[in-house]
Amino acid sequence: MAEMTYRDAVRGALREEMARDQRVILMGESITGYGGSYAVTKGLIEEFGPRRVMETPIAEAGIVGFAVGAAMGGLIPVAELMTVNFALLALDQIVNSAAKFHYMFGGQFSVPMVVRTVSGFGQLGPTHSQTFEGWFASVPGLKVVMPATPADAKGLLLAAMRDPDPVIFIEHSLLYSTRGEVADHEVGADEVPIGKARVAREGSDVTVLAYSRMLLQAMHAAEVLEREDGISCEVVDLRTLRPLDYPTMVRSVQRTHRLVVCGEDWRTGGFGASLLGEMQDRCFDDLDAPIQRVAMRDVPLPYSRELEKLLIPSSAQIVDAVRRLN
Amino acid sequence: MAEMTYRDAVRGALREEMARDQRVILMGESITGYGGSYAVTKGLIEEFGPRRVMETPIAEAGIVGFAVGAAMGGLIPVAELMTVNFALLALDQIVNSAAKFHYMFGGQFSVPMVVRTVSGFGQLGPTHSQTFEGWFASVPGLKVVMPATPADAKGLLLAAMRDPDPVIFIEHSLLYSTRGEVADHEVGADEVPIGKARVAREGSDVTVLAYSRMLLQAMHAAEVLEREDGISCEVVDLRTLRPLDYPTMVRSVQRTHRLVVCGEDWRTGGFGASLLGEMQDRCFDDLDAPIQRVAMRDVPLPYSRELEKLLIPSSAQIVDAVRRLN
């Protein structure tokens, strides 16, 4: 085990897999000389050269389409879309190409590729502060991963690169500098399976479902609630948004009978909305109260610091949501 | 009142508003000489000429971006995207341009435009059989309309063209030939307000929420259930998916205590999933049973007639869903 940042964990996974498997290539905007807009790919161009770390034009649809073709040709492309906001330009290639081909051509070939992108905030304004995981997670054929910890960032990215299906891997800009223990490099052993949630904190009064940055917010909220209200929260880190690990989530709710779903995307139509629906279906008789949600208000996130501050989903909002239940 | 098809109702709204307001222009692929892939715009090029009925290249993003600019310049563009599947290519312009500008620039200008597109089935295969209303309905700044009847098709399209905000108007290919009574042309009077649902059938045992083609399926299911099971269904036609008319929906559930949500998009993450979440939140104590859903199975719709038949949401599936509740 070694302690490292979420950023270094992502880079570590890329480095190790590239060293292990010649088929792995990276492509994206400003990922070479610039080192990546969040410095994730820093140093990789020097280590692996331009054939394996490809600087691309600003052409998101082309990048993903190109990666799909490279995967069909036998490579394992990891395409970086600078932020999830720009992924909208590539949605056709993600949904109608990457997610469809294995099915549409009757299983003749698969599209082993990873789309790495990042969501997050910080006065980035209305067009640069969105998070569309709910959209990706609704598409059959895609696998969607959103790690919250350095260990998962590394382990899940390794699993993603070794998966035969297209995986959307969404990092979080506000997590890059967080630190945590990460398994050392042993092929296989360091892989975190796609599709498995993790009980990050055991509790008995209420289940809090979270992922990515919201996991940290939920853990903090749980401490506050323990201390101030004597409420025991069980926090589940989804880790993978498609496929979802319902067994782990349902088992928890069967014990706590209360549920709070946390996410950063818009309340209306966001990932949490869909998850809530599936959970009420599976846990209707176990639930003692309506499922509560913590989500982004339905507004294009404004630039102004003081407005943004009020809107970004926080541990305080999770605390309130849990209190509404008790 | 006059009886006409859904197709003629849409064309009628376009014709009348174009005659009434010189600022209204149409643009799209194969909408002139070809008459539109579903013959909706047939004859309009002859009547209004190429300045107002613009044949465009196959460039969905460009079409919507161009329409946004034309709206900023004082026109009222109605951009046709041949099917909602191709709207994925224009999502950035829809989400980051049309939906954002009024907010992002502090209300300095609005983007009065309509994106007309169509969803539907008929052995169109995995990439041409999708329906993304849930995605559009999750975006603050957009209004989303999905008419089920000729009267609503005309009235809501008129309202959309007179609305100062961008409206996504989604027609249904399997409804174009359906017929119904449509109000004659009187400006204002023929407009159906955006944001108002309609109780299409009164009932006391269960509320069925539907829109577009599913409204017809729901009405048929209601008859079957009345006849065969003596179950009285109240069918509500949402008509507008954003903003949603919660008061009408909630009032109904408060009477019936049972709810079935119907849609054609994927069960996971589809519009119905989000609607279900909001309804459980508003009606938790009124509900006697878990909300049931009728939706598309999570699969890329295959071409084969026999497979497609099994998958397309139908009145039979609604009947089953209601029976599960009773």
Add this chain to the structure above:
Amino acid sequence: MATSERPARTRGRTNGGSGRKELPLGLTAQQCRDMYRRMVLIRHFEDHAAEAYAQAKVGGFLHLYIGEEAVAVGALAAARPDDHVLGHYRDHGYALARGCDPKACMAELFGRDTGLCHGRGGSMHLADVTRNYWGGYAIVGSHIPIGAGMAYAMQYQQREQVVLDFFGDGATGNGIFHEGLNMAALWNLPVIFICENNLYGMGATLAEESPVKDMIIKAEGYTMPSLQCDGMDLLSVYEAVQKAAEHCRSGKGPFFIEALTYRFRGHSMADPELYRDKEEVRRWRELDPIPRFGQFCVEHRISSEQELAQVTEEVEAEMLEAVRFADQSPWPDPSTVDDWIYAKPIDPEGESGARPAALREPAAQRAEAGR
């Protein structure tokens, strides 16, 4: 910069010169007979497909290639069998020119389990990866960067294969076309972009889609060499693709070909064809590539009139058999409807997500197979 060769000149150069018996472009008589047969095969296959559509045995979209046969047949004959091929939804021609089993193609149109894609794709998505035919793509232009990506994989793995990527004039109006060409040029990739300029993008005329009528001009912004050939003349296409393939294979980077052609039928079966006049269609029909190449075969003593007629008969019998086969084939088993959504379905209850090596190989192996 683009060297534009006008059809006439090309034709001149190919047939002209060295004596009636000797064949141009290093072609053998057998190759010519095969190419003639393939064109007839596509024509008859589609006549039957159209008939089956009228009988509602084929559904959805059906885009006929009739009139454009020389493009697919000439191009694929000039390529190596292990070169990779991608095309758009008007794809029966590519599949049959690549030698895919007409039975399996017809069965796919019928939506049967015996179809090339087990009825999942239908007419727009024929594919046979064992022949390096990667399929028909139905989002206009989407397969242009995909073809560039495959070419990169070939270059990266130091394969000799080149990629042939077919699309229409209408596709050039979509941004994805430019993103794909730009990348192919930036990385000097072995891909031949073949633009079938049939003068229409569905109901849009070329003039409504593009300010330039020669698509090769669009390759200039990428400093991509290009050729314009007569898409109604098999030899003109063959010659152009032969040059392009040699160019790509020798590491000189991408190549752009514009084939001037015309679809004799509507855009799809639903097309009322109000946007073009019958007279124009008639004029183009006079350039029908099949009798034209047939005449060449006769003139060059490759086949006699009788032999050509014989080919038509044989092909027609084969097509009747293909239709019978498709019609009698079983539907896909409903219990398989979820198959192939994922190459590796994950059951959250199940085993760790570690990937069984077996699951990853297909794509890679198949590429290998093409060595």
Add this chain to the structure above:
Amino acid sequence: MATSERPARTRGRTNGGSGRKELPLGLTAQQCRDMYRRMVLIRHFEDHAAEAYAQAKVGGFLHLYIGEEAVAVGALAAARPDDHVLGHYRDHGYALARGCDPKACMAELFGRDTGLCHGRGGSMHLADVTRNYWGGYAIVGSHIPIGAGMAYAMQYQQREQVVLDFFGDGATGNGIFHEGLNMAALWNLPVIFICENNLYGMGATLAEESPVKDMIIKAEGYTMPSLQCDGMDLLSVYEAVQKAAEHCRSGKGPFFIEALTYRFRGHSMADPELYRDKEEVRRWRELDPIPRFGQFCVEHRISSEQELAQVTEEVEAEMLEAVRFADQSPWPDPSTVDDWIYAKPIDPEGESGARPAALREPAAQRAEAGR
């Protein structure tokens, strides 16, 4: 086809010839003084913005235009005040060159209610529609078809206004650039596309983005006339845009301008600038457009050295005031956070959706205002 005018030649033609006192391009001394002042204004505004960013009073992305001032100032001086302007996220220059209030611009960067957009947009989205400055757009290339659409609205309404649409070299790699140019060419629209070629797209070098180094070549596929000008020379830009505007206004259709320029600072405040060497930056800094045009003013007796120094002092004082104003301005009222999501919010409880005419007019009226 593109007539490429090399910077040197352009400079030669503009400054040379008819005697020291007489001014080229029909410019007046006052216009020159104004242009000089605007360039200084942009430079000082951004120096203060960078300082405020370091003090965490400005957040998010801050893209400085320093070094490129001659492009915005020269272009907008050559355009009419009622011509429409759109730019990208590196947009302080366009706003200030258009005469937007520096106080309101700075307040927007500070996220205050007194900002041009009430703090909703921030640095990347300055806009002042009362000046027909439609704002900065942050999705690379997205405003290219938008500019074409506005130009169509002008043409349709028979207005004389043309649209100036600014973007970078990197934007030309995105498909949306091509879709926008294609439409502008097809419909012969009065729009001037101004590509600021500063040799980098964030960390990507021009060679990594594009197979051609002259962006004007990309206009050829659209048969769009073009000019390449020296973006470090205000007069070269002025001359090019003057020609382009005349071309557009006379109904001859779109025009493409490439301004060869350079950003002296990093892409944004976060840029480590590892992808370019200091020496290159130094060489370009020697071409600083401000002293260069200052020298022209002195040589042509438009202003004395002292007067130029005076301008700098006045502007600096103005900027200090702008910062003070921004810093003391109120934050947006949290209760207004939902304002402007919709021009016409619909309360399902409320009134019928019929639109009060008042609500639709803004966009239209404003366009009128620009008559």
